[in-house]
Amino acid sequence: MRTADLGGNRVPRRSRGVRGLAMVPLKRRRVAPSASSGHPSPPRTPQHPDVVIFLNERKMGASRRAFLTRLGRSKGFVVEESDSVTHIVSEHNSGEEVQAWLESQSIPKGIVDSVHLLDISWFTESMGSGEPIMVLITSISNLLEICSEIRFCSLLQVNDKLRLDPPEFTVKNYACQRRTPLKHNNTHLTHALELLAESAAFGENEGRSVAFTRAASVLKTLPRSVQRIEELRGLPCLGEHSLRVIKEILEYGASQEVESTRQSEQYQAMKALTGIFGVGVKTADRWYREGVRRPSDLMDSEQKLNQAQQAGLQHYKDLNTCVSKAEADAIGVIVDQAVQAVLPGAQITLTGGFRRGKESGHDVDFLITHPEEGKEEGLMPKVVNWLDTQGLLLYQKTTRNSYLESKDGPARPPSNMDRFERCFSIFKLESQSCSPPEREKSHQWKAVRVDLVVSPFSQFAFAVLGWTGSKLFERDLRRYAGQVKNMSLNSHSLFDSHQRCFLRATSEEEIFSLLGLEYIPACDRNA
Ligand code: UTP
Ligand code: MN
Numbered sequence: 006m007r008t009a010d011l012g013g014n015r016v017p018r019r020s021r022g023v024r025g026l027a028m029v030p031l032k033r034r035r036v037a038p039s040a041s042s043g044h045p046s047p048p049r050t051p052q053h054p055d056v057v058i059f060l061n062e063r064k065m066g067a068s069r070r071a072f073l074t075r076l077g078r079s080k081g082f083v084v085e086e087s088d089s090v091t092h093i094v095s096e097h098n099s100g101e102e103v104q105a106w107l108e109s110q111s112i113p114k115g116i117v118d119s120v121h122l123l124d125i126s127w128f129t130e131s132m133g134s135g136e137p138i139m140v141l142i143t144s145i146s147n148l149l150e151i152c153s154e155i156r157f158c159s160l161l162q163v164n165d166k167l168r169l170d171p172p173e174f175t176v177k178n179y180a181c182q183r184r185t186p187l188k189h190n191n192t193h194l195t196h197a198l199e200l201l202a203e204s205a206a207f208g209e210n211e212g213r214s215v216a217f218t219r220a221a222s223v224l225k226t227l228p229r230s231v232q233r234i235e236e237l238r239g240l241p242c243l244g245e246h247s248l249r250v251i252k253e254i255l256e257y258g259a260s261q262e263v264e265s266t267r268q269s270e271q272y273q274a275m276k277a278l279t280g281i282f283g284v285g286v287k288t289a290d291r292w293y294r295e296g297v298r299r300p301s302d303l304m305d306s307e308q309k310l311n312q313a314q315q316a317g318l319q320h321y322k323d324l325n326t327c328v329s330k331a332e333a334d335a336i337g338v339i340v341d342q343a344v345q346a347v348l349p350g351a352q353i354t355l356t357g358g359f360r361r362g363k364e365s366g367h368d369v370d371f372l373i374t375h376p377e378e379g380k381e382e383g384l385m386p387k388v389v390n391w392l393d394t395q396g397l398l399l400y401q402k403t404t405r406n407s408y409l410e411s412k413d414g415p416a417r418p419p420s421n422m423d424r425f426e427r428c429f430s431i432f433k434l435e436s437q438s439c440s441p442p443e444r445e446k447s448h449q450w451k452a453v454r455v456d457l458v459v460s461p462f463s464q465f466a467f468a469v470l471g472w473t474g475s476k477l478f479e480r481d482l483r484r485y486a487g488q489v490k491n492m493s494l495n496s497h498s499l500f501d502s503h504q505r506c507f508l509r510a511t512s513e514e515e516i517f518s519l520l521g522l523e524y525i526p527a528c529d530r531n532a
Contacts (some may be wrong), residue, residue, distance in 0.1 A: 313400065340353055
């Protein structure tokens, strides 16, 4: 079985010379002259010179074929009859019919094997996206053609489904249904996809960003490293674009799109600017369009910065240095001291990435509660005041708890932002607690981002679950609850829309069980 080239045309197919179609009688391969009727638009210079499409007139009819030919050419595709044909497209033909037709043309089997035999759906999808949809494997000898998504499967595969080998891996659809350990076997692929996800987020294309994140997440669950693209057959969440990138990396060691994105001025500037605490994508993008490229450009510019951004800029270097687990633990000791000083018996829990077993993170997240419901009210200002008095805070902004079950229950639109009493802060961590090599003599402390959240005891299990992450795991938990269980989950509660009531839980295990999910421990939620 041969692995087909990318639609993205890295392999010089022409040079491989797919000969043989010249043997197809000419009358059967009359191709309409280029557009004369004015629609679709006139042919463009070929954008995809390595994809040469042949439209099979059988059952398609001459006039439709002529129309599709003009359409393809107007989109920059080569549609012709020549010995360079790489993709044969048929409509209303079964795989057997196409095969029989090819045999009737007396084209040597070896040649047929190297051409993609595709259904019209491939053609229309490719026209729609303006680029050739990738075809993963072609082999008429196996009567098998696997495409990136089931709707692109060629007629051949549809006919031969039963003869497919079982897929190499099975992976459940929602991230909350599967185990994703921290260490996995496909980092070279996931880093690339995550960079594209990040870049899409910079462009405020959330759908595209989540799609790349999901694709990366699926690869993280695989028990071993992927060697061949065919091994990914049947896996969920791997769209055409992600598959194309993966395939390129597997074959060439790198993806051109990923590398050019990484090098691009816009990506680098957006990365640097959103790396400033208090700066989101919208602000960074506006600055970029105004010519700002680096945080240092802001120092002597006219740009107005809010307090968070000023602090972010001032501590830029520290805040862009990873927080180690040891530093997180040192901060945990301080937060516990503060909490015990103002409310004895209160409990603190390390959440976020560190609870999932990460060795380093961008911030430290803590959840604070007290076993006696109501005792936690008004706790945050006291904790913050204690820390501030000790000179431990470089910046803080506290928001009050705005969650009311009666108000925020099912009647209100679900909000992803939770409404706990929360403090976004920057801690001044003294150097004995920091990793020594990082500290210079003149700078005996390190600025560290810390998020503090106070939860009533009755909501604690939901809060821990919501704050442990990963973000994709949380997103899929909520999606699963809504789509599969007709329930609504957030960091405060679980609402059963069918029974119209809140479901109580005192542990994460209970919440998974209420959702009908197998319990996934925090260390396996690194989706
Ligand atoms: P983080 O952004 O801190 O991510 O959010 P992280 O997984 O700990 O990773 P790093 O190492 O810091 O980068 C922690 C969790 O808190 C939830 C998110 O779901 C995330 O999983 N969270 C965060 C909220 O629920 N609401 C927020 O406003 C922010
Ligand atoms: Mn975190």
